[in-house]
Amino acid sequence: MRNKKWLTVLTVCVLMLGVLSGCGGNNKANGGEGSNSGPVKLTMWGAVPPENGPQEVVDTWNTAHPDIQVEYVRFVNDDDGNLKLDTALSTGQNVDLYVNYTLTNLDKRVKGNIALDLSGYTDYNIDEKMGADAASWKxxxxxxxxxxxxxxxxxxxxxxxxxKAGLAIPTAWTWDEAREYAVKLKAEGFKYGLVQHTASLVDPLDSVLVKDGYVKADGTSNMDDPLVTQWLETLNGMMKDDLTTPPLGEQLTSKMPVENMFLGGESAMINIGEWLIRSSNNTTEFPRDFQIAFAPVPRLTGNEADFVKSGGLGDFISINSKSKNKDAAWEFLKWYADGGMLPMAAGGRLPSSNAVDQQTAIDHLLGDHADSYDKESLEFVLYNDKTPTFVRGIAQEIVDMRAQEYEKYFLGNQTAAETVQNMVKRHNDFLKLQGK
Known part of the structure; x- marks a missing residue:
């Protein structure tokens, strides 16, 4: 009898230990991680097509980390695509990590409590790894x-x-000088001297207003900064007088493929970013017989010390604050930033972490096509141009408002003075509403 009683007690103790072990296990504070039911599964949403690097990134991680498996989901980085991501985040669909491409979208997601505050993690110093430009994303x-x-x-x-035109590769220049280059280069037989995406077209405007302030000391709009008018008139002159860049109306209605025009030899210059390399490396779809050189973006002001340019850091990856696997997501994010993302360089996405060797990144960027680029000028614009940078962070309402006004000017429906006056008025109206 006594043996049976002790056997019963022993059986109960074993069962209790099993229950306690199952409850405690290796789970971390953020829930669900490191359980014995199988590998942690993470889902990362980004806008880059899987075949342009993301799939190789997650495949490499998954092979080395059988306990944490990552799936990549692509969304298109436009209004509809960002709405799809926001819906998935707000409705609790499977999103553990996601990429923000603008400060405007990040701010909205922070306010919606779907972006995790990373200050709880102390094993990685973002400022030290990424440099001073990282702070613009705070x-x-x-x-x-x-x-x-x-x-x-x-x-x-x-x-x-x-x-052929006897022109040097600029290392610092103004828009007036770029306009002269466009005229001389068009004379070499090109349809245009310069083409640019409509998103890049407005960068000089932000360059001025970031430096001088979007709002004056008295709280009113600074859209009437003299350099704003200079930008309008310079670009309009290139469109209508010099005929060295496409008229905006034609570009908007035709959805002009400006990269194709540059790589196909119709334009001698293009105002663009590092994503050009993805297309220029694709010599099957974009065959070319010329070497590509690189120059910094021009400035409106003649004083280099007064110039800031669009740039900074991008591909801002957040962890969903509602994720059940935050710690695992953090481990993947650190690995990705410190070199795991190198397969993305072939598509033009250079790692910003100082843990990644610059030459290694450029080798990944150019691949087998290094001889088709002027490497000295490329390295200069990527790493040696010390001009301060900014990331556009103004409200989308202001971006849309001023686009509506400067488009009227470039289409010939109002003067430069009227354009500036209307931008100031509408900006002031916006500021008044924000102040209520």
Whole structure:
């Protein structure tokens, strides 16, 4: 009898230990991680097509980390695509990590409590790894994610055309000088001297207003900064007087493929960013017989000390604050930033972490096509141009408002003075509403 009683007690103790072991296990504070039911599964949403690097990244991680498996989901980085991501985040669908491509979208997601404050993790110093430019992504002085890509904006130029025209590769220049280049290069037989995406077209405007302030000391709009008018008139002159860049109306209605025009030899220069390399390396779809050189973006002001340019860091990856696997997501994010993302370099996405060797990144960027680029000028615009940078962070309402006004000007429906006056009025109206 006594033996049976002790056997019963022993059986109960064993069962209790099993229950306690199952409850405690290796789970971490953020829930669900490191359980014995199988590998942790993470889902990362980004806008880059899987075949342009993301799939190789997650495949490499998954092979080395059988306990944490990552799936990549692509969304298109436009209004509809970002709405799809926001819906998935707000409705609790499977999103553990996601990429923010603008400060506007990040700010909205922080306010929606779907971006994790990373200050709880102390084993990785974002400021030290990414440099001073990382701070432009802070919201209320906190990181709700990590910038992972070095944004590089530049002019790409047809090197053979430069040589024929007797023009040097600029290392610092103004828009007036770029306008002269466009005239001389068009004379070499090109349809245009310069083409640019409509998104890049407005960068000089932000360059001025970031430096001088979007709002004056008295709280009113600074859209009437004299350099704003200079930008309008310079670009309009290139469109209508010089005929060296496409009229905006034609570009908008035709959805002009400006990269194709540059790589196909119709334009001698293009105002673009590092993503050009993805297309220029694709010599099957974009065959070319010229070497590509690179120059910094021009400035409106003649004083280099007064110039800031679009750039900074991008591909800001956040962890969903509602994820059940936050710690695992953090481990993947650190690995990705410190070199795991190198397969993305072939598509133009250079790692921003100083843990990644610059030459290694450039080798991945150019692949087998290094001889088709002027490497000295490329390295200069990527790593040696010390011009301060900014990331556009103004409200989308302001971006849309001013686009509506400057489009009227470039389409010939109002003067430069009227355009500036209307932008100031509408900006002031916006500021008044924000102040209520």
């Amino acid at each position: 919201v209320d002085d906190k990181y709700y994610g990590m910038p992972t890509k070095k944004n590089s904006f530049f002019f790409a130029l047809n090197k053979e055309a430069l040589d």
